[in-house]
Amino acid sequence: MTKIKNYLALIRVHQWFKNILILLPVITTQKNIGSETYINLIIIFISFSLASSLVYVFNDFFDKNEDIKHPFKKTKPIANKSINLNEVIIIFIIIFLLLLFIITQFGMKSENTYLILGYLFLSFIYTVLVKKIIFFDVLLVASFYVFRIKCGVNEIDEDIxxxxxxxxxxxxxxxxxxxxxxxxxxxxxxxxxxxxxxxxxxxxxxxxxxxxxxxxxxxxxxxxxxxxxxxxxxxxxxxxxxxxxxxxxxxxxxxxxxxxxxxxxxxxxxxxxxxxxxxxxxxxxx
Incomplete structure (x- = not known):
């Protein structure tokens, strides 16, 4: 159970809540939304959640030396060495393959595929290059929330x-x-x-x-x-x-x-x- 708890902490399951923004257009629209659209929105939610987990794993691995010195971040699974490097790599690959399978096999709209892949790319750039650039780091990360809501807008096919x-x-x-x-x-x-x-x-x-x-x-x-x-x-x-x-x-x-x-x-x-x-x-x- 401890291992499973560490794995869940690594991929930050509780942070998936942020992706609820994908469903926000459902609240604001007056269109009659069918069951197929709801299913597609759930698929997008899962895809974005997996993508965000990839980002968290990559970020924690990249920042592990700094996290060790931080009073709160030192408890992260990679920083406290409760998960070894091989496990991190395996988890990263599994999540990546699962994400790749979902976005290629479930008929996701190309616009949303590009948004998710763009989110991944820019997030990795953020971790490696932008994180230490004051204020620009905030401006970049904030754009990821717009990506989320844009995915929902694309799916219901009603711009805002x-x-x-x-x-x-x-x-x-x-x-x-x-x-x-x-x-x-x-x-x-x-x-x-x-x-x-x-x-x-x-x-x-x-x-x-x-x-x-x-x-x-x-x-x-x-x-x-x-x-x-x-x-x-x-x-x-x-x-x-x-x-x-x-x-x-x-x-x-x-x-x-x-x-x-x-x-x-x-x-x-x-x-x-x-x-x-x-x-x-x-x-x-x-």
């Missing part, structure tokens, strides 16, 4: 307003900047000497996210597609979520990853749930 892509991108930047801030306690953190700039950037991006959301709910795109529905009250849930996330990460500085924070804060869980339910009801029932 560019402001929504921008919202996803800037929200990801906000979360990543908060993560960088929570890591400032560690001496090898490249953002340490940019404390004031980092804190200002977090607040600036937070404000930008709220403004973008206002623009979306007042856009001609939304009016033409859904009519003059009262989306304005959903702004409250968005503001609460951003402010709570900011407070949680900046005050605690506990280096928890974003997924764990989302499930740890009851306020975040409630506000996000109410936002999702509100959007779904407004789009489909009112």
């Amino acid at each position: 307003n560019n402001l929504i892509y921008l919202q996803i991108y800037t929200a990801a930047i906000f979360i990543l900047l908060c993560k960088r801030f929570s890591d400032l306690n560690f001496s090898n953190n490249i953002y340490k000497k940019y404390f004031n700039i980092l804190k200002f950037s977090i607040d600036f991006i937070l404000l930008g996210n709220i403004i973008i959301y206002f623009l979306i709910i007042n856009s001609e795109y939304l009016y033409e597609k859904y009519g003059g529905k009262p989306y304005y009250f959903t702004v409250l849930f968005v503001i609460i979520s951003f402010l709570r996330y900011r407070h949680y990460t900046l005050k605690n500085k506990n280096t928890l990853d974003p997924v764990k924070i989302l499930f740890k804060s009851k306020v975040l869980i409630l506000s996000n749930f109410l936002w999702i339910v509100s959007i779904f009801l407004l789009n489909n029932m009112l």
Whole structure:
């Protein structure tokens, strides 16, 4: 059981939750989505999850010497040597072959295949070259969240307003900047000497996210597609979520990853749930 637990920790199964963004277009669309589309979305979700696991394995192997010195990262399976090099290679190959099988044998749209392969390539570039380039690292990783939602959009064959892509991108930047801030306690953190700039950037991006959301709910795109529905009250849930996330990460500085924070804060869980339910009801029932 310990080995299995280590393997699951290596491939970061809990991080697969991020790929739920692939399903977000289902909430926002008014189209009748058939069972085949849902199956295809699940296949994309699994494919992206396998791709992200490949990235985590590669990243942990590449950073193992630095992780050993980190008070939290030293518990990773590769860093604490609970998994040996041969096992890492075998797991990596198995996941890669499984991913290759799925994207070639299950009729995935070519656009989504390119997005997943592009995500893999850019993630490896990030690990090897970009990770140490301040702020550019955040901009690159944030783009991967746009890749996820674009996969879902491609599958339901209904494009969305560019402001929504921008919202996803800037929200990801906000979360990543908060993560960088929570890591400032560690001496090898490249953002340490940019404390004031980092804190200002977090607040600036937070404000930008709220403004973008206002623009979306007042856009001609939304009016033409859904009519003059009262989306304005959903702004409250968005503001609460951003402010709570900011407070949680900046005050605690506990280096928890974003997924764990989302499930740890009851306020975040409630506000996000109410936002999702509100959007779904407004789009489909009112």
